[in-house]
Amino acid sequence: MQGRAGGSGGSHPDDGGEHAAGPADDPAAGPADGGGPPRSAFVDAFGGKRGLVDSGLPAVVFVFVNSLVAALTDRQTGLDAAIAAAVATGVGVVVLRLVRRETLQQAVSGFLGLAVAVWFARRSGEARGFFLPGIFINIGYGLVFLVSALIGRPLVGAIYAAVEGLDARWRQDRRLRRVFAYASVGWALVFASRAVVQGTLYLMDRPGLLAAARLLMGWPLTIGAVALTIAYVKRARAAAPTS
Secondary structure: OOOEOOEOOOOOOOOOOOOOOOOOOOOOOOOOOOOOOOHHHHHHHOOOHHHHHHHHHHHHHHHHHHHHHHHHOOHHHHHHHHHHHHHHHHHHHHHHHHHOOOOOHHHHHHHHHHHHHHHHHHHHOOHHHHHHHHHHHHHHHHHHHHHHHHOOOOHHHHHHHHHHOOOHHHHHOHHHHHHHHHHHHHHHHHHHHHHHHHHHHHHOOOHHHHHHHHHHOOHHHHHHHHHHHHHHHHHHHHOOOOO
16 A cells, blocks of 8 residues: 555654645555555455355356256255255355365355355245345345445445544544445445345246346456455545645
8 A cells, every 4th residue: 555645655744734645644545665555465355256256156156057857847846956056055154164174164155145045945835935045144234335325434435444443533534434334335335236136037037047146246346346446445545735
C-alpha cells in the first residue's frame, strides 16, 4: 500500500493543510511497499478460491447424479442417490484437507452448509430444494452489507482494516467511511444478483442451471468484485486532496 494517496511513503513537515504523511498518519494506509492489499487476502476474507470451489463441487455432483439416476429409474431414487453422492463428496473434501494437513475451517463450514442443503432437499422431495439455503444466505449477506453501509459502519471497511492490520481511526475519516460505504453497497448488489438469478432458476425448477449459476457466480464473481473493490479504494485515496 502506498504511504500516502498519490505519493510516496514516509513523512514530511506539515504544509499547513491536512497532514500528508506515511502509514502512521493515514488510517487507511498499509505497509509502505508500493502495492495494495493482496487480492488473495481479500478473497480469503470472502471464503477463498479453494473454499468457494469446494462448496460448489457437491452441488455439481448432486445435479449430475440426480439427472442420471432419475433418468434411469425414478425421481425419488434419483434424489436419494444425489444426496448420498453429494454427502460423499463433502466428506471427501474434508478427508482430502486432512491428508494434506490444510485448514479445516472452510471445509467443515462447507460441510455444515451441505448438511443444511441436503435437509432442505430431503424435506421438499425436490432437487431444487438443495439450492434454497444458498439463496437465503445470499439474501442475508446482501442485507448485512447494505445495512452496514446505511448505519455508517461499512463492512468492507472492517474487512479492509482486518486484512491490512489497521486500527479503528478510519472510522473517524468521513471520506473513507463514504468510500467503504459505497463499496459495501456494491457487495450488497453482488449478493443480491446471486439471489435474484438463483431464485429465478429455483422458481423455474431448473436444478442443472442452478448448479451452473452457483459455480459461475461463485469464485469468478467474488474475485472480480474483490479486484473492483481494491481498484476503487485505491483510486479514491489517490484522488483525495493532500492539502
